[in-house]
Amino acid sequence: MKRFALYAGASRGDLGPTRRAPDELRAVPRRQPVGRQDLLDRDPTVSVSSTPRRTGPIPPWPISATSRYRLPTGRPSSPTMAVTPRLTIFTQVVFGELLSWAGSSSVVSSIPDAERVTMKLIRSPFTHRILAPAAILPAAVLAVATAGTAVASERGGASAEAQDSGKPTVVLVHGAWADASGWNEVSESLRARGYPVVATANPLRSLSGDAAYLAARLKTIKGPIVLVGHSYGGAVITNAAAGNPNVTSLVYIAAFVPDKGEDTLKLAAKFPGSRLSDDPDAPLPTALDAVPLGSGPTDVDLYIKPDKFSDVFLSDRLDQAKAAALAASQRPITPVAGAEPSKAAAWKTIPSWYLVATDDRTIGTENLRFMAKRAGSTTVEVDAPHAVLETDPDAVTHLILQAAHDNRPSLAKTGTSTTRTALLGGTAALAVAAGAVLVIRTRRPDSAA
Structure with a gap:
């Protein structure tokens, strides 16, 4: 089967389809989106790197330091804000939305220069440094806790259940x-x-x-x-x-x-x-x-x-x-x-x-x-x-x-503790809030459009 590729920068009708040698066959990414285009709204099949890479969804490798995108506040980001893993982008959107809401709330708006302070906090390099850990740590704790519960519940051997203080002595x-x-x-x-x-x-x-x-x-x-x-x-x-x-x-x-x-x-x-x-x-x-x-x-x-x-x-x-x-x-x-x-x-x-x-x-x-x-x-x-x-x-x-x-009065010891319940509940609440923010942002018309 014949395979073709388009040279980068070739427009329709300029160079046209060009046959390439088998060792040169590779997908050439399309041009980088403009800086003011919202990252979440662009075509997911477009590569976000400025260097030739394969096409596909947002990759896990870093975006170029010159890549620019807007936070939900409508203001373009600076090159220093191009923190690139998808999780970091996700947390920037979430925390940016929450901070924007705080800046526009009736309570915070009564504070002088509340919007300026809020935007300064959003743009602060320190804020971006803690965004990823702020999302990763609860997710990691949730994963470990869930995995530990699953393993403990599935083990049937003596070495696992002998440590279960809720098992009665027969x-x-x-x-x-x-x-x-x-x-x-x-x-x-x-x-x-x-x-x-x-x-x-x-x-x-x-x-x-x-x-x-x-x-x-x-x-x-x-x-x-x-x-x-x-x-x-x-x-x-x-x-x-x-x-x-x-x-x-x-x-x-x-x-x-x-x-x-x-x-x-x-x-x-x-x-x-x-x-x-x-x-x-x-x-x-x-x-x-x-x-x-x-x-x-x-x-x-x-x-x-x-x-x-x-x-x-x-x-x-x-x-x-x-x-x-x-x-x-x-x-x-x-x-x-x-x-x-x-x-x-x-x-x-x-x-x-x-x-x-x-x-x-x-x-x-x-x-x-x-x-x-x-x-x-x-x-x-x-x-x-x-x-x-x-x-x-x-x-x-x-x-x-x-x-x-049927008669294990110490089931509370083998179940979820109060601290663990609070931790899992807080993590779940963060995930739900983040999902809600993303849904709202994807459905909200772009104010800069």
């Missing part, structure tokens, strides 16, 4: 016939999202003693706490959370939720579904082994029999090898812990969440539903056994995250 309390290692997968998932996690030991000796042990542990934790209990651990957190203002959420995972004066053994027998015993009249549940600890009749530890463990605790949802390993590592509970009445009911004053395992053969699914409904808990149902921690840790994690997200 305290996990296991129940009978398990230990703190049952929370491993849940704990890893929560830590990966930046939540501090404490998977505390549960002595399983007595309800009052276990609750006191946990309450003392909770007092060492600063900030909001999401307290989670599984199985018998639900009764423990119900008592330990009472009177602790830092506990903002209670999460029950297939757990006991006793009212004041109730014990866990009676709650498990309220509705059918538990397979801990085949004989309701037996002095000891038939699925349990009693290992003596002393001479007293209650000085025993209760274990689930190894041949019953997979059925009662896991609903046969795991392979035999895994079930046998869990049966071998189970932690026993004493009869006193199951028979001791609850002394508090923290769920009456603290919001609660509940996961109902629909194939629970330890407490019984209907018993879980009864307690969840009575407590007014936000409830989800999962097709899982009593040991839902082992079979469905993701469902457990999801419910805990709901509780942690």
Whole structure:
């Protein structure tokens, strides 16, 4: 395809189109606009440099020192005012318009020589030196603040969210016939999202003693706490959370939720579904082994029999090898812990969440539903056994995250501070005012035309 270019200064009909060698092909800029032509009104396709450069919009490189343009006041600029980046031109227009308005206002006009003083300020070299920083600094702060907020909100790793002071500490309390290692997968998932996690030991000796042990542990934790209990651990957190203002959420995972004066053994027998015993009249549940600890009749530890463990605790949802390993590592509970009445009911004053395992053969699914409904808990149902921690840790994690997200009393710490709000608001106001001035100037007829 043939390409042509016009020599600079060639008028139509003088030299006409002239063929040039391929190495000479380049766009030649048109002549520099006259000094009194408003910079904002000229053809944007015209190059503003007095030296040959490519055509296009206003370039980011400097304008020649002899370039002249008028400020919005209608007076031509001097060569010293040819500060060239587009941002500087923008700020000159904005501040020139604002100063011009101030000079013509009724208040300022009462001052002798107000217009002369205003124009002197507009033309002052110092004014032009501070115009660019005056616009750049708020814009830079806004960009950094916005970028920082975006990065902080998008990060999901532990290194980012662990520094978020608004995230509550999640305290996990296991129940009978398990230990703190049952929370491993849940704990890893929560830590990966930046939540501090404490998977505390549960002595399983007595309800009052276990609750006191946990309450003392909770007092060492600063900030909001999401307290989670599984199985018998639900009764423990119900008592330990009472009177602790830092506990903002209670999460029950297939757990006991006793009212004041109730014990866990009676709650498990309220509705059918538990397979801990085949004989309701037996002095000891038939699925349990009693290992003596002393001479007293209650000085025993209760274990689930190894041949019953997979059925009662896991609903046969795991392979035999895994079930046998869990049966071998189970932690026993004493009869006193199951028979001791609850002394508090923290769920009456603290919001609660509940996961109902629909194939629970330890407490019984209907018993879980009864307690969840009575407590007014936000409830989800999962097709899982009593040991839902082992079979469905993701469902457990999801419910805990709901509780942690919906009840975060320190959200003000993670949101925008008052100082930052004022800064962003001021910057936004400057941008809006500047845009309004530009619109007004581009629509106002040129007084010098």
